[in-house]
Each structure stands twice: as C-alpha cells, then as structure tokens.
Amino acid sequence: MDFYDGSTALNNCATGDFGLPADRSPRPTTEQAVRAMIAATGDNPDREGLLETPARVARAWREWFAGYGVDPAALLARTFTESAGYDDTITLRSIPVVSTCEHHLAPITGVAHVAYRPGASVVGISKLSRLVDAYARRLQLQERLTSQIAHTLDDVLKPRGVAVVIEAHHGCMSSRGVNQHGVSLVTHCWLGDFREDPVLRRELLGTLPLPRRDR
C-alpha cells in the first residue's frame, strides 16, 4: 500500500489545486509502527492480548486507507448518454463517509450528498458512492474531501454544475481536545450552475437531510 504524507496538501475548492505529492519517504511497516505506539501508551506489546494487535491494525489500516489504491477519475469512466434529455439536478443523498482526520488520525464519520446537472452524459449512481469512498479513505481534511469529490466529478463528467455537501462528526472533537459530542461540520463545494445560481443552491439544500438530528 502506498501512503501519501499529506505535507503539500492544499485545499482550494475554486481551482481544484490539491498539491498532490511529489516524493515519498521511507517508512516502517504498519505493524512495527503500531507496536511502537502500543509501547508508547505504557502498555506491554508482548502481553497476550496485544500480541496480534499490530497485525489486526495493519489489516484495519488497509481498509481505512484503501483510497490511496484507487484512481477516482477511473471510477467515472463508464457513462450513459441515453437519458432521454433529462437535464435536471441528479442528487445522491446520504452517502456514508468513513474517513480519518489528518491532524489526529481520529475517525471522521458522516454523510455526503453529491449532486450534478448533467451535460451530455450521466454516470452510474454507484460510482458517486465509490468516488466519495475513494477520497474519504485517505488522511483527510473535510474541506479537501468535499472539494476533491466535486472537482473530479466536474473534470471527468463535464456536467453543467456540481454540488457536494458533507456533514460529519470528528472524533478529534468528541473524544479529546474540546470533548464536544454532537458537533458536526458542514462543508459545501459549488461548481458551475450551482456556484452561479443561488436558487439552485437553495433548492438543493431544501432537499437535503441537514442538519442531522439523529445523534
């Protein structure tokens, strides 16, 4: 698995400039690193209950960071043109977001709502979920996640407009630091028609289950 150190990351919703990585430095294996982290807690990595933990965590990391192995643009390669002139907004709501905060390695969990106004073609709706997951399963800032999803959809599909709204809870806010449960962060990225037309933005927001009241 290939990890990105995130050091050059930028977040620019307007330009889509994400400062992708140029170089990667040598690193310990995940198992070695986890063993060192366990020792750093003051616990004994050789006690029975912890012996298999580095291997388990390595497996878990492969799932949490599977996004580094996915080319998000390639997910959108197959498109459909026979949508009988449908040209209104297409919205996939409440796509689960499972991500990891790049500042604290704490979980970010929430939902993404992805909308676009099609140009010549539409994409299979499962690909929108896959696109969210490909960017979420990396070390992230919620703002950058929102922007990356929107810009990739815009670049590949060339629709008339794209909107991405994410509402998420950050483990680094709820279980440490300010220790505030129930706080959620809402981010938007509006491109094309959505950026230009406040009526479209209002209409879309009116259809979204925000704010979440189930936590």
Ligand SMILES: Nc1nc2c(ncn2[C@@H]2O[C@H](COP(=O)(O)OP(=O)(O)OP(=O)(O)O)[C@@H](O)[C@H]2O)c(=O)[nH]1
């Ligand atoms: N904008 C943004 N901030 C985030 C995100 N995830 C975590 N953070 C914040 O990143 C900040 C890092 O701030 P620092 O002062 O460097 O770290 P810290 O001392 O651990 O901060 P506290 O969380 O306030 O204890 C914190 O304010 C976090 O709440 C995110 O997705 N977007």
Ligand SMILES: [Zn+2]
């Ligand atoms: Zn954090």
